[in-house]
Amino acid sequence: MNNAIKAAIALPISIGVVISANSTHAASFTYAETVESYIQGEFTYDNLDQIATRTNVNNALGAPEASATDNFLALGFGGEAVFSFGGMFSEQVKVWETTFGNHNSQSDYDEKVEVFVGNDLENWLSIGVIENIADEAYIGGATLDIGNSNLYQYVRLVDMSEVVEGRDGFDINAIAVNMEMEREYVPESSSTLGLLAVGALAIGSLLKRKQQ
Numbered sequence: 001m002n003n004a005i006k007a008a009i010a011l012p013i014s015i016g017v018v019i020s021a022n023s024t025h026a027a028s029f030t031y032a033e034t035v036e037s038y039i040q041g042e043f044t045y046d047n048l049d050q051i052a053t054r055t056n057v058n059n060a061l062g063a064p065e066a067s068a069t070d071n072f073l074a075l076g077f078g079g080e081a082v083f084s085f086g087g088m089f090s091e092q093v094k095v096w097e098t099t100f101g102n103h104n105s106q107s108d109y110d111e112k113v114e115v116f117v118g119n120d121l122e123n124w125l126s127i128g129v130i131e132n133i134a135d136e137a138y139i140g141g142a143t144l145d146i147g148n149s150n151l152y153q154y155v156r157l158v159d160m161s162e163v164v165e166g167r168d169g170f171d172i173n174a175i176a177v178n179m180e181m182e183r184e185y186v187p188e189s190s191s192t193l194g195l196l197a198v199g200a201l202a203i204g205s206l207l208k209r210k211q212q
Protein backbone atom coordinates (compact mmCIF):
# COMPACT_ATOMS: atom_id res chain seq x y z
CA MET A 1 0.00 0.00 0.00
CA ASN A 2 1.51 3.37 -0.87
CA ASN A 3 1.94 6.15 1.72
CA ALA A 4 -0.84 8.37 0.34
CA ILE A 5 -3.39 5.56 0.80
CA LYS A 6 -2.07 4.77 4.31
CA ALA A 7 -2.45 8.46 5.26
CA ALA A 8 -6.00 8.60 3.90
CA ILE A 9 -6.95 5.63 6.09
CA ALA A 10 -5.09 6.79 9.24
CA LEU A 11 -6.48 10.38 9.24
CA PRO A 12 -10.13 9.76 10.23
CA ILE A 13 -9.15 7.01 12.70
CA SER A 14 -6.70 9.22 14.61
CA ILE A 15 -9.18 12.15 14.70
CA GLY A 16 -11.88 9.86 16.17
CA VAL A 17 -9.58 8.84 19.05
CA VAL A 18 -8.53 12.42 19.86
CA ILE A 19 -12.13 13.67 20.00
CA SER A 20 -13.30 10.97 22.44
CA ALA A 21 -10.36 11.52 24.82
CA ASN A 22 -10.63 15.32 24.98
CA SER A 23 -14.31 15.67 25.81
CA THR A 24 -14.68 18.22 28.65
CA HIS A 25 -18.43 18.92 28.95
CA ALA A 26 -20.27 18.97 32.29
CA ALA A 27 -21.37 15.67 33.84
CA SER A 28 -24.81 14.29 33.01
CA PHE A 29 -26.13 11.24 34.87
CA THR A 30 -28.00 8.26 33.42
CA TYR A 31 -29.90 5.93 35.77
CA ALA A 32 -29.49 2.15 35.91
CA GLU A 33 -31.47 0.32 33.23
CA THR A 34 -30.81 -3.35 34.07
CA VAL A 35 -29.93 -5.45 37.14
CA GLU A 36 -27.40 -7.98 35.84
CA SER A 37 -27.30 -9.95 39.11
CA TYR A 38 -28.41 -9.75 42.73
CA ILE A 39 -27.05 -11.90 45.54
CA GLN A 40 -29.24 -11.35 48.59
CA GLY A 41 -27.28 -10.89 51.82
CA GLU A 42 -28.47 -11.53 55.37
CA PHE A 43 -31.69 -9.95 56.66
CA THR A 44 -31.73 -9.97 60.49
CA TYR A 45 -35.54 -10.03 60.76
CA ASP A 46 -38.25 -12.36 59.46
CA ASN A 47 -41.07 -10.10 58.15
CA LEU A 48 -41.54 -11.93 54.83
CA ASP A 49 -43.74 -9.22 53.24
CA GLN A 50 -41.12 -6.57 53.95
CA ILE A 51 -38.32 -8.79 52.65
CA ALA A 52 -40.31 -9.48 49.45
CA THR A 53 -40.81 -5.74 48.88
CA ARG A 54 -37.19 -4.82 49.58
CA THR A 55 -35.67 -7.56 47.39
CA ASN A 56 -37.51 -6.38 44.26
CA VAL A 57 -34.54 -5.46 42.04
CA ASN A 58 -36.66 -3.04 39.96
CA ASN A 59 -36.72 -0.69 42.98
CA ALA A 60 -33.10 0.26 42.24
CA LEU A 61 -33.75 1.20 38.57
CA GLY A 62 -34.66 4.61 37.17
CA ALA A 63 -34.73 7.94 38.99
CA PRO A 64 -34.61 8.07 42.82
CA GLU A 65 -37.74 8.70 44.88
CA ALA A 66 -37.21 12.09 46.53
CA SER A 67 -38.67 11.19 49.93
CA ALA A 68 -38.25 7.94 51.88
CA THR A 69 -40.52 5.25 50.40
CA ASP A 70 -40.20 1.45 50.17
CA ASN A 71 -38.98 1.83 46.58
CA PHE A 72 -35.42 0.56 47.21
CA LEU A 73 -33.41 -2.66 46.90
CA ALA A 74 -31.94 -3.79 50.24
CA LEU A 75 -28.66 -5.67 49.67
CA GLY A 76 -28.78 -7.50 53.00
CA PHE A 77 -25.57 -7.80 55.04
CA GLY A 78 -22.79 -8.90 52.67
CA GLY A 79 -25.15 -8.90 49.67
CA GLU A 80 -24.31 -7.47 46.25
CA ALA A 81 -25.84 -6.32 42.96
CA VAL A 82 -24.50 -5.51 39.48
CA PHE A 83 -26.07 -2.86 37.21
CA SER A 84 -25.80 -1.75 33.59
CA PHE A 85 -26.94 1.51 31.99
CA GLY A 86 -27.64 0.99 28.29
CA GLY A 87 -24.15 2.09 27.28
CA MET A 88 -20.59 2.75 28.37
CA PHE A 89 -19.80 5.32 31.04
CA SER A 90 -16.79 7.02 32.60
CA GLU A 91 -15.53 9.32 35.35
CA GLN A 92 -18.25 9.06 38.05
CA VAL A 93 -20.81 6.82 39.77
CA LYS A 94 -23.65 8.22 41.90
CA VAL A 95 -25.75 6.26 44.44
CA TRP A 96 -28.93 7.26 46.30
CA GLU A 97 -29.71 5.37 49.51
CA THR A 98 -32.96 5.23 51.51
CA THR A 99 -32.93 5.76 55.29
CA PHE A 100 -35.96 6.44 57.46
CA GLY A 101 -36.10 8.27 60.78
CA ASN A 102 -33.91 10.86 62.53
CA HIS A 103 -30.53 10.45 60.90
CA ASN A 104 -28.59 12.56 63.41
CA SER A 105 -29.29 10.43 66.47
CA GLN A 106 -29.63 6.90 65.11
CA SER A 107 -26.14 5.58 64.47
CA ASP A 108 -27.52 2.03 64.18
CA TYR A 109 -29.00 3.11 60.84
CA ASP A 110 -25.46 3.55 59.47
CA GLU A 111 -25.08 1.49 56.30
CA LYS A 112 -22.31 1.43 53.70
CA VAL A 113 -21.44 -0.08 50.37
CA GLU A 114 -18.24 -0.66 48.38
CA VAL A 115 -18.51 0.45 44.75
CA PHE A 116 -16.75 -1.31 41.85
CA VAL A 117 -16.67 -0.74 38.08
CA GLY A 118 -15.83 -3.30 35.37
CA ASN A 119 -16.38 -4.55 31.84
CA ASP A 120 -16.66 -8.34 32.05
CA LEU A 121 -18.53 -9.27 35.31
CA GLU A 122 -15.32 -10.90 36.67
CA ASN A 123 -12.61 -8.29 37.06
CA TRP A 124 -13.56 -5.30 39.20
CA LEU A 125 -11.92 -1.99 40.09
CA SER A 126 -12.87 -0.70 43.56
CA ILE A 127 -13.52 3.07 43.44
CA GLY A 128 -14.38 3.55 47.13
CA VAL A 129 -17.00 3.20 49.86
CA ILE A 130 -20.23 5.20 50.23
CA GLU A 131 -21.77 5.67 53.70
CA ASN A 132 -25.50 6.44 53.68
CA ILE A 133 -25.48 9.12 56.42
CA ALA A 134 -21.88 10.44 56.54
CA ASP A 135 -21.82 10.91 52.74
CA GLU A 136 -25.47 12.13 52.64
CA ALA A 137 -26.31 9.40 50.11
CA TYR A 138 -29.85 9.35 51.54
CA ILE A 139 -30.36 13.08 50.79
CA GLY A 140 -29.17 13.99 47.28
CA GLY A 141 -27.08 10.96 46.38
CA ALA A 142 -23.32 10.48 46.89
CA THR A 143 -20.84 10.61 44.01
CA LEU A 144 -17.54 8.71 43.63
CA ASP A 145 -14.87 9.55 41.06
CA ILE A 146 -13.62 6.51 39.13
CA GLY A 147 -10.11 8.00 39.08
CA ASN A 148 -9.25 7.31 35.44
CA SER A 149 -10.81 8.17 32.06
CA ASN A 150 -11.51 4.59 30.88
CA LEU A 151 -14.94 3.51 29.68
CA TYR A 152 -16.85 0.93 31.76
CA GLN A 153 -20.01 -1.11 31.34
CA TYR A 154 -21.00 -2.34 34.84
CA VAL A 155 -21.24 -1.07 38.42
CA ARG A 156 -21.17 -3.56 41.30
CA LEU A 157 -22.28 -2.62 44.83
CA VAL A 158 -21.23 -4.82 47.75
CA ASP A 159 -22.74 -4.26 51.21
CA MET A 160 -20.15 -3.48 53.92
CA SER A 161 -22.56 -2.57 56.72
CA GLU A 162 -21.98 -3.69 60.30
CA VAL A 163 -24.52 -6.42 61.11
CA VAL A 164 -27.30 -5.05 63.34
CA GLU A 165 -30.40 -6.91 64.59
CA GLY A 166 -33.62 -6.02 62.71
CA ARG A 167 -31.88 -4.50 59.67
CA ASP A 168 -31.10 -5.41 56.06
CA GLY A 169 -27.91 -3.63 54.96
CA PHE A 170 -27.46 -0.89 52.36
CA ASP A 171 -30.69 0.21 50.61
CA ILE A 172 -30.28 1.21 46.94
CA ASN A 173 -32.89 3.81 45.98
CA ALA A 174 -31.21 4.56 42.63
CA ILE A 175 -27.83 4.46 40.89
CA ALA A 176 -26.48 6.53 38.01
CA VAL A 177 -23.33 6.95 35.93
CA ASN A 178 -21.79 9.72 33.90
CA MET A 179 -22.54 8.92 30.24
CA GLU A 180 -21.09 12.23 29.02
CA MET A 181 -18.12 10.67 27.18
CA GLU A 182 -20.35 8.22 25.34
CA ARG A 183 -22.92 10.86 24.41
CA GLU A 184 -20.19 13.19 23.25
CA TYR A 185 -18.73 10.46 21.07
CA VAL A 186 -21.97 9.77 19.16
CA PRO A 187 -22.32 13.12 17.30
CA GLU A 188 -18.55 13.32 16.77
CA SER A 189 -18.44 9.83 15.28
CA SER A 190 -20.93 10.91 12.58
CA SER A 191 -18.43 13.55 11.44
CA THR A 192 -15.75 10.84 11.67
CA LEU A 193 -17.92 8.76 9.33
CA GLY A 194 -17.94 11.74 6.97
CA LEU A 195 -14.15 11.80 7.09
CA LEU A 196 -14.08 8.05 6.45
CA ALA A 197 -16.19 8.65 3.33
CA VAL A 198 -13.76 11.35 2.19
CA GLY A 199 -10.88 8.94 2.88
CA ALA A 200 -12.58 6.20 0.87
CA LEU A 201 -13.09 8.58 -2.06
CA ALA A 202 -9.41 9.59 -1.88
CA ILE A 203 -8.34 5.92 -1.90
CA GLY A 204 -10.70 5.27 -4.81
CA SER A 205 -9.25 8.09 -6.92
CA LEU A 206 -5.68 7.06 -6.04
CA LEU A 207 -6.38 3.48 -7.12
CA LYS A 208 -8.07 4.74 -10.29
CA ARG A 209 -5.06 6.93 -11.11
CA LYS A 210 -2.76 3.95 -10.54
CA GLN A 211 -4.74 1.82 -12.98
CA GLN A 212 -4.65 4.45 -15.72
Ligand SMILES: [Ca+2]
Binds near residue numbers: 132171
Ligand atom coordinates in the same frame (compact mmCIF):
# COMPACT_ATOMS: atom_id res chain seq x y z
CA1 LIG B 1 -31.00 2.54 54.84
Ligand SMILES: [Ca+2]
Binds near residue numbers: 111171
Ligand atom coordinates in the same frame (compact mmCIF):
# COMPACT_ATOMS: atom_id res chain seq x y z
CA1 LIG C 1 -31.29 -1.26 55.16
Ligand SMILES: [Ca+2]
Binds near residue numbers: 061072172173
Ligand atom coordinates in the same frame (compact mmCIF):
# COMPACT_ATOMS: atom_id res chain seq x y z
CA1 LIG D 1 -36.00 3.61 43.84
